[in-house]
Amino acid sequence: MSDSLKTPLYDEHVKLGGKMVPFAGYALPVQYQDGALKEYTAVREGEAGIFDITHMGQVRVTGSDALRFLQYVTTNDVSKLVDGQVQYSALLNEQGTFIDDITTYKVSDGAYYLCINAANRHKDVAHLQQEAVNFDVEVLDDSDDTTLLALQGAKAQAILQTLVGFDLEEIGYYKFSRGQVGKGWGMVSRTGYTGEDGFEIYLPKVSAVDIWNALIAQGAVPIGLAARDMLRTEMGYALYGHEISDAVTPVEARLMWITKLDKGDFIGKGAVEARKKLGGEKRLIALRLTGRGVPREHYQVFVDGVKSGEVTSGMHSPLAGGGIALAYVKPEHVTDGQLSVEIRGKQVDAERTSSPFVRSHVRK
Amino acid sequence: MSIPVDLKYTKEHEWVRIEGDIATIGVTDHAQEALGDIVYVELPDMGGSFDAGAAFVVVESVKAVSDTYAPVAGEVVEINTLLEIEPEKVNTDPYGVGWLAKVKMSGETVELLSDDDYNTFLEE
Numbered sequence: 001m002s003d004s005l006k007t008p009l010y011d012e013h014v015k016l017g018g019k020m021v022p023f024a025g026y027a028l029p030v031q032y033q034d035g036a037l038k039e040y041t042a043v044r045e046g047e048a049g050i051f052d053i054t055h056m057g058q059v060r061v062t063g064s065d066a067l068r069f070l071q072y073v074t075t076n077d078v079s080k081l082v083d084g085q086v087q088y089s090a091l092l093n094e095q096g097t098f099i100d101d102i103t104t105y106k107v108s109d110g111a112y113y114l115c116i117n118a119a120n121r122h123k124d125v126a127h128l129q130q131e132a133v134n135f136d137v138e139v140l141d142d143s144d145d146t147t148l149l150a151l152q153g154a155k156a157q158a159i160l161q162t163l164v165g166f167d168l169e170e171i172g173y174y175k176f177s178r179g180q181v182g183k184g185w186g187m188v189s190r191t192g193y194t195g196e197d198g199f200e201i202y203l204p205k206v207s208a209v210d211i212w213n214a215l216i217a218q219g220a221v222p223i224g225l226a227a228r229d230m231l232r233t234e235m236g237y238a239l240y241g242h243e244i245s246d247a248v249t250p251v252e253a254r255l256m257w258i259t260k261l262d263k264g265d266f267i268g269k270g271a272v273e274a275r276k277k278l279g280g281e282k283r284l285i286a287l288r289l290t291g292r293g294v295p296r297e298h299y300q301v302f303v304d305g306v307k308s309g310e311v312t313s314g315m316h317s318p319l320a321g322g323g324i325a326l327a328y329v330k331p332e333h334v335t336d337g338q339l340s341v342e343i344r345g346k347q348v349d350a351e352r353t354s355s356p357f358v359r360s361h362v363r364k
Numbered sequence: 365m366s367i368p369v370d371l372k373y374t375k376e377h378e379w380v381r382i383e384g385d386i387a388t389i390g391v392t393d394h395a396q397e398a399l400g401d402i403v404y405v406e407l408p409d410m411g412g413s414f415d416a417g418a419a420f421v422v423v424e425s426v427k428a429v430s431d432t433y434a435p436v437a438g439e440v441v442e443i444n445t446l447l448e449i450e451p452e453k454v455n456t457d458p459y460g461v462g463w464l465a466k467v468k469m470s471g472e473t474v475e476l477l478s479d480d481d482y483n484t485f486l487e488e
Contacts, residue, residue: 036426037401037452226400226426292448294404294424315426316403344406344422 007054008147008208016222023225024118026055031224037318039227043194044319044358048153049223050215057121058146058202059114059128063137066110073131073267074104074114075250077260081106086174086189088258091124096249096271100124101238103191105176113142113187115200117240131267147208151220152198152231154361159218160199163211164188168199173363182211193228195235195360233313236286236326236355242297242312243284243326252280252328282309282328286355287339289323291348295341301327302347303337311341319358323348326355365486366393368459372435373482374474378420379459380435382469387436390463391423391454394486395432400425402454407443407465414438416472421464423454432464436473442466 004027013020018029029052031039043049061070070078076089085106091099100120105113116124125141132139151160157168165180168188176189187202203211216222229239238244243253249272250259259272289295295314300307314325325341333339340347371379377395381388396402406422414420414434421432443465447453454462477485 030427031400035401037403230426292404293406294429296429316424318403 007052008205009052009212012212024055029224031226032222036226039223040230042221043153047155048151048159048220050220051150051223053148053150055118056148057116057143060140060142061112065135065137066112069135069137075259077263083108084175086191092268096268097246098244147203147205149201150192152192152194152196156198159220163214182207194231197361197363230315233315234317234358249275251275252282254284279331283331283334285329286353287325287350288353289348289350293323293343293348295323295325300342301329302340303333308333324357367479367483369479372476374435376433378432378435385469387467387469388463389465390458393458396455396458402451405447405451408440410440412440417474436469438467438469440465441468
């Protein structure tokens with residue numbers, strides 16, 4: 001792992017007994033000493049968990065054409081954002097398939113941030129900078145200067161409030177504020193990838209260790225990658241490389257709700273419209289096993305005994321009480337036919353369900 | 365790292381308690397720690413026959429699926445159905461209530477190590 005990058009918190013993870021693994025070019029903890037299940041429980045049923053997600057990328061988009069540019073390169077309607085608001089969105093290519101899923105933050109007219117996946121950072125930045133030449137806009141990769149933490153759980157606000165100089169109660173869901181965080185400056189959004197109430201905290205690198213340790217001192221439990229994946233899967237949240245990729249459009253991935261075909265032209269719009277008319281060759285569904293077993297990525301999904309697709313993300317869910325999965329099936333099987341998942345050569349029955357698989361506690 | 369003195373061990377990190385011709389089988393403390401939180405155990409069918417060293421019980425943790433191997437050849441005469449509702453017992457009590465299955469031995473075994481030899485093997 002000698003060629004993995006380190007976040008500012010690397011030494012802290014090691015001190016806490018983190019089991020470090022390479023992930024998206026970084027060395028990150030897959031879990032700490034007590035294991036992924038205890039971490040998952042701390043977020044779902046405890047006070048709060050703290051995640052180092054510094055590996056993710058941040059792009060600053062500024063200029064008089066910032067809105068016009070972002071309307072063109074992203075799927076969601078950026079004009080709907082007020083200052084201090086965030087939206088979930090995507091970057092598509094001309095074929096209408098995913099380059100990445102992102103969140104778009106509006107600071108003010110002419111100033112936006114995009115939060116992008118670690119694994120796609122360089123691809124995204126290259127794409128955005130290439131498209132930017134036709135607009136009066138500057139696209140800057142801010143990732144190396146930013147530390148990003150997520151604090152998620154019932155007590156996240158109470159814990160974080162002790163460190164910030166502005167009223168967190170004023171920050172609604174998918175809104176953000178900037179101001180004093182610890183001894184320095186930061187940006188705090190009420191967003192996250194777990195389904196619990198909580199925040200994502202953008203900090204300059206120099207603040208990282210102090211804020212991390214201060215949050216832990218207040219009761220936040222360090223959470224690794226394995227638990228993070230459990231939490232987002234239970235919410236049915238897409239992960240690039242699983243539910244979304246350059247092989248599917250928002251039609252297949254059930255992400256038409258962030259794809260505003262009526263907002264004007266954007267990259268991939270025509271292709272998505274065409275795919276919407278045709279219906280696509282597969283569709284994402286949520287399923288739960290009615291028999292015993294753990295559905296995992298790439299396990300084949302059958303309908304009435306005939307192969308229909310495969311699992312994109314799956315797990316044993318302690319709260320849902322069994323195996324749950326997101327999976328692609330043929331469009332005609334979205335509502336009809338008996339589902340089963342093939343596990344080690346045997347068919348295990350499953351039923352359609354809705355996601356999130358467990359109750360969400362995000363503050364709406 | 366716990367290695368009870370009254371058990372035999374395999375290089376695949378299973379333990380065996382032999383009483384007469386009945387072998388009780390489980391995974392070692394080293395194994396459960398390496399596996400992490402166990403969320404699912406697939407026990408063999410009652411009456412199933414296994415050769416020594418054959419794939420036996422499947423143990424699933426949060427992130428991975430792992431095979432265990434039959435330390436002894438024979439027929440399955442009892443399975444620990446508690447693990448169907450409490451698979452985490454393999455983590456919390458691997459030598460006690462976290463046992464996997466009991467086999468009526470037909471004779472052949474894989475190389476069985478004493479606690480000292482297993483300890484040495486782990487140190488290598």
